[in-house]
Amino acid sequence: xxxxxxxxxxxxxxxxxxxxxxxxxxxxxxxxxxxxxxxxxxxxxxxxxxxxxxxxxxxxxxxxxxxxxxxxxxxxxxxxxxxxxxxxxxxxxxxxxxxxxxxxxxxxxxxxxxxxxxxxxxxxxxxxxxxxxxxxxxxxxxxxxxxxxxxxxxxxxxxxxxxxxxxxxxxxxxxxxxxxxxxxxxxxxxxxxxxxxxxxxxxxxxxxxxxxxxxxxxxxxxxxxxxxxxxxxxxxxxxxxxxxxxxxxxxxxx
Amino acid sequence: xxxxxxxxxxxxxxxxxxxxxxxxxxxxxxxxxxxxxxxxxxxxxxxxxxxxxxxxxxxxxxxxxxxxxxxxxxxxxxxxxxxxxxxxxxxxxxxxxxxxxxxxxxxxxxxxxxxxxxxxxxxxxxxxxxxxxxxxxxxxxxxxxxxxxxxxxxxxxxxxxxxxxxxxxxxxxxxxxxxxxxxxxxxxxxxxxxxxxxxxxxxxxxxxxxxxxxxxxxxxxxxxxxxxxxxxxxxxxxxxxxxxxxxxxxxxxxxxx
Numbered sequence: 148x149x150x151x152x153x154x155x156x157x158x159x160x161x162x163x164x165x166x167x168x169x170x171x172x173x174x175x176x177x178x179x180x181x182x183x184x185x186x187x188x189x190x191x192x193x194x195x196x197x198x199x200x201x202x203x204x205x206x207x208x209x210x211x212x213x214x215x216x217x218x219x220x221x222x223x224x225x226x227x228x229x230x231x232x233x234x235x236x237x238x239x240x241x242x243x244x245x246x247x248x249x250x251x252x253x254x255x256x257x258x259x260x261x262x263x264x265x266x267x268x269x270x271x272x273x274x275x276x277x278x279x280x281x282x283x284x285x286x287x288x289x290x291x292x293x294x295x296x297x298x299x300x301x302x303x304x305x306x307x308x309x310x311x312x313x314x315x316x317x318x319x320x321x322x323x324x325x326x327x328x329x330x331x332x333x334x335x336x337x338x339x340x341x342x343x344x345x346x347x348x349x350x351x352x353x354x355x356x357x358x359x360x361x362x363x364x365x366x367x368x369x370x371x372x373x374x375x376x377x378x379x380x381x382x383x384x385x386x387x388x389x390x391x392x393x394x395x396x397x398x399x400x401x
Numbered sequence: 402x403x404x405x406x407x408x409x410x411x412x413x414x415x416x417x418x419x420x421x422x423x424x425x426x427x428x429x430x431x432x433x434x435x436x437x438x439x440x441x442x443x444x445x446x447x448x449x450x451x452x453x454x455x456x457x458x459x460x461x462x463x464x465x466x467x468x469x470x471x472x473x474x475x476x477x478x479x480x481x482x483x484x485x486x487x488x489x490x491x492x493x494x495x496x497x498x499x500x501x502x503x504x505x506x507x508x509x510x511x512x513x514x515x516x517x518x519x520x521x522x523x524x525x526x527x528x529x530x531x532x533x534x535x536x537x538x539x540x541x542x543x544x545x546x547x548x549x550x551x552x553x554x555x556x557x558x559x560x561x562x563x564x565x566x567x568x569x570x571x572x573x574x575x576x577x578x579x580x581x582x583x584x585x586x587x588x589x590x591x592x593x594x595x596x597x598x599x600x601x602x603x604x605x606x607x608x609x610x611x612x613x614x615x616x617x618x619x620x621x622x623x624x625x626x627x628x629x630x631x632x633x634x635x636x637x638x639x640x641x642x643x644x645x646x647x648x649x650x651x652x653x654x655x656x657x658x
Contacts, residue, residue: 168570175577183584186600190590194446318428322435329439335446344442 148245155239155252156259159226163260173222173260177215177268180223181207185275189336196339201278208272209289209360212265213353214328216293219261223253224308224320231312231396240397250305250389257301258294265293280366288371289363295378297357302326302385309392312399327353352377353399402596411507416514419477429473433466434526440465444589451593455493455621460532465588466523466617467544468609471516471552472583476576478512479559483569486654495655505651514545516552520545527620535623542643543629544619550636551612555579557643564650586610611635 163169185207192203199206230236237247243249279286304320311319331353332340340348348354359374402410419426441459448458455461485491494504509563524541527534534540545654585603587595587610597602615632618625 166570167575169572171575172573172577179577179584180599183589186597187584187587187589187595187604188444188447188595189600190450190594191444191447194449233567297605315422315425318425322428322431325432326435326439329436329443332443333439334443339446340443341445342442344439344445 148248148251150253151243151245151248152255156250156255159223159256160259161251162226163256164263169222170228171321173215173219173272174264174267176218178271180214180270181211181268183386184334185272185277191334194335194339197335197337199361199365201280202276204272204275204277205279205364206361208268208277209364210357211268212289212293213296213356213360215264215268216261216296217300217324217328219264219297220257221303221304221320221324223257223260223301224304225314225317226256227253227305227308228312228314228316228320231308232314236312236396237400240400243284246393246397247390250302250393253305254298254301257297261293261297279364281363282366285363285366288375289360292356292360292363292374292378295375295382299378299381299385301381302389306385306388307393309389309396312396327351331357331394333357352381370371402498404500407499407503408507408510411430411503412510412514415478415481415508415511418481419515425477426515429470429477430522432473433469433519433523436460436469437466437523437526440589448591450590450594452591454591457532457621459527459530460621461617462589463523463527463532463620464613466526467520467548467616468551468583468588470519470523470611471548471555472579474512474516474519474552475555475559476572476579478508479563479572479576480554480569482508482560482563483566483572486563486567487569501655505560505647508560509553512556513549513552517545517549520548532620534620536619537623540565540619540624544616547612547615547619547629547636550633550640551616554636554639554643557640557647561643561647564647564654566583567654582607582609583593586613587630588613608635608639616639 158168163173169249185204189203191197192206199218227236230239239249247290281289303324307320310316330344330347331351332348337345337348337354337358355370355373357379359370362369362371409656437459441462444462445458447453448456448461453461482491483492491504524544536543559572559576563569563572566572566575585600586607587604592601592604592610595604611628611631612635615629615636618628618632622628
């Protein structure tokens with residue numbers, strides 16, 4: 148299984164870093180979001196009631212970190228859908244002795260891609276004056292949180308891709324994640340949201356992850372324990388979803 | 402068959418091909434509206450900033466779905482053109498009496514026709530949520546015309562990329578560059594309220610800021626002729642540049658094949 152996983156991971160990573168059509172979207176989107184929101188909206192920290200001590204750049208970095216982690220998983224789902232569409236996955240299903248390795252391979256590739264992408268955004272954020280009040284332990288915690296969110300995103304998208312096996316599945320992978328991400332306190336703290344968006348953000352699991360990430364960057368612990376309970380639970384749930392997707396692809400003969 | 406008839410046939414083909422892909426169509430229609438809803442709600446507090454030009458953030462953001470819709474239309478048209486090149490359809494078309502200009506404009510016109518249908522949905526959605534359209538009934542055709550010009554400009558740029566790369570994957574790889582232009586503009590705040598100097602500078606040199614400001618002025622100000630003249634001028638200049646680039650790319654593509 149490990150050999151299959153490593154082979155798939157290597158192929159996907161090689162494609163991701165050598166083909167502009169794979170590299171550019173996953174790298175540019177977090178950068179665009181970060182520059183657009185941290186730069187274009189920096190005055191929002193002057194809105195009465197905005198009280199995040201490290202500043203607006205750090206506030207937005209937390210969002211971009213988790214957004215890119217989740218969407219990185221979706222981009223991997225696009226790769227899986229393409230592999231099915233072009234017949235590669237069918238050959239893969241025939242060749243792989245332990246098919247769980249296929250899923251694991253795509254997950255490893257997604258983690259490598261996301262780590263590279265967020266490292267680039269981190270350097271840009273520091274260059275733009277991002278303040279970090281958290282220590283090394285907080286940053287490691289933040290990275291771990293991002294990696295777990297990436298795993299959840301990949302498992303969700305893999306489940307969809309393996310069931311539908313067509314690039315047409317792209318919007319189905321993308322839109323729910325997009326909604327979950329943006330129906331959270333993206334631009335201002337949750338206390339400053341009003342109306343329907345406040346109600347939705349309160350029950351949105353992504354809100355808890357976002358608040359934990361912002362706590363870690365500010366050197367705090369508020370909501371961190373809950374986030375680290377929530378993400379593994381989501382990972383288990385979506386692992387079952389992806390596994391059943393794989394079974395569905397096997398039943399359909401790829 | 403006249404050139405106009407050729408354009409009509411190829412435009413109808415491009416239009417129908419998009420309509421027959423509900424996944425793509427739904428995304429192009431729904432995404433800008435969802436984006437409007439979540440951004441306008443999430444950033445509603447920003448309208449409390451001193452100097453903000455309107456007390457309705459939804460009205461301020463209503464121009465964005467028009468630009469988003471133009472972008473998605475351009476991307477989808479360019480991807481389809483990339484597929485036409487991959488499958489050899491463009492080569493077969495080049496062997497027919499169809500004129501080059503018809504082949505190029507047919508794809509573009511089909512995309513813009515779809516874009517106009519999308520714009521109607523965005524406009525109606527804006528009115529349903531209570532946006533007070535300051536330019537009045539006469540401003541509606543102007544809004545749609547400017548949005549259509551933006552769609553043509555993006556569409557011609559997308560066509561150039563498709564013709565240069567010759568593949569749908571190539572187009573998909575390049576499309577984030579369009580979003581760079583959108584996000585690094587005065588999309589979310591007026592330029593005079595952007596605090597970061599580097600961002601304000603980028604937004605000022607970014608032509609997309611002026612296109613957005615032209616559409617936005619019709620919604621929140623009324624008839625601001627200076628802003629509109631700038632927006633239309635830039636739209637025409639970008640169309641001229643991108644059409645010339647795509648004509649060159651088209652010639653080279655046919656020479657190569």
